[in-house]
Amino acid sequence: xxxxxxINLEKNMVVYNDFTEVDHNKFLETFENYWDxxxxxxxxNPFDMERFMKRGSxxxxxxxxxGKKAEGFDEASLGxxxxxxLMKIIVFGCIIMIVxxxxxxxxxxxxxxxx
Numbered sequence: 199x200x201x202x203x204x205i206n207l208e209k210n211m212v213v214y215n216d217f218t219e220v221d222h223n224k225f226l227e228t229f230e231n232y233w234d235x236x237x238x239x240x241x242x243n244p245f246d247m248e249r250f251m252k253r254g255s256x257x258x259x260x261x262x263x264x265g266k267k268a269e270g271f272d273e274a275s276l277g278x279x280x281x282x283x284l285m286k287i288i289v290f291g292c293i294i295m296i297v298x299x300x301x302x303x304x305x306x307x308x309x310x311x312x313x
Contacts, residue, residue, distance in 0.1 A: 204213040210222045220228075280288075305311045 201215050203215050212220050
């Protein structure tokens with residue numbers, strides 16, 4: 199792992215042991231490229247990560263990312279049709295309920311069951 203060798207606060211530059219230099223713009227570009235297409239839906243901005251890491255534990259960041267994934271899944275599932283097998287089960291269940299209600303009303307009118 200590369201360790202930080204020097205930090206230049208005037209130029210906002212960080213120099214590592216392998217003499218690579220990273221400024222603020224390069225960090226943002228690398229960070230955005232890393233998260234590109236990794237989270238469905240809205241991307242996590244560096245501001246979100248900074249805010250959650252400053253205020254508490256990494257659990258907050260994990261919850262944020264899980265929420266973003268769930269939002270992306272909901273967006274992706276919008277507009278999809280219901281599975282044909284599931285649709286058959288729903289229709290079959292509705293037909294059975296209608297038959298049961300009609301039979302119950304008929305038996306009640308004939309006086310076989312009363313309540």
